[in-house]
Amino acid sequence: MQRPRIALASVAAARALDDDLPPLEAALREAGAEVVIADWDDPAFDWRGVDLALLRSTWDYAERLPGFLAWAERVATQTRLLNPPDVLRWNTDKHYLADLERAGVAIVPSTFVEPGMDAKAALDAFLAGTDANEFVVKPSVGAGSRDAQRHGRVDCTRAIAHIARLLDAGRSVLLQPYLERVDEHGETALIHFDGVFSHAIRKGPLLRRGDGPTDALFAAEDITPRVASTDERELATRALAAIPFAGPLAYARVDLIHDADGAPRLLELELAEPSLFFAHAAGSARRFADTLLARIAAPA
Structure with a gap:
């Protein structure tokens, strides 16, 4: 019987930075697959x-989104692509948060500012609706915390300039209150394979007071294992159930932070190219490898 051949899609600038690639490649080979790592471009x-083609560290997609999505559509006609193009198109723009909120998922409160709107007027309206001392400005299409920054409401000059810079570049902007519990509790990322919870990690706070946006491919992260709480797992389950596509998806990462009352809130739903943190959960790479091989064996 011929060995299944799987391509792990990366990009040249990210290959050496992707800690998931070596354990996943090893697990797939151990499970009987032939593996090749290829640059998506x-x-x-x-x-x-x-x-099967699996998105892994295609971490430059945000700067090249139209070309990336066109590539995904093309590849999906040539082989099985995970996750599929319709999911990628929806999930690579954070406007999906509004869809999840309408579906009843508790998200971090989110306001979108669109190109053509006035940066100061939009920020004034946002601040009038929140009592948060600090807030976050980020592009609606972005990855790795690039172009994301934490601002204080006392002096909004830098924030207005940040919003205006993104709008002037034709980019939609997402405004969110900075939920201060993240400084102590961090983020909880819950990883699922084929809709089944696998493991969770704690990610330390990424946006430091006074820091500008990162110039790197992604912001440096402090990662440790975490036991997800019952309410975190329940919110993750609700978020996955609200995805407007047939499921379950082969992989998904649900990133949560806690509000002032200690309740989890969805920060991001990562369905395109998330890190899956195999090093922090024994057996997780093999579980994912088995998921992928089962997908190949199943009818398309």
């Missing part, structure tokens, strides 16, 4: 020659 790679 390599025009010479033949995606028709693999049984």
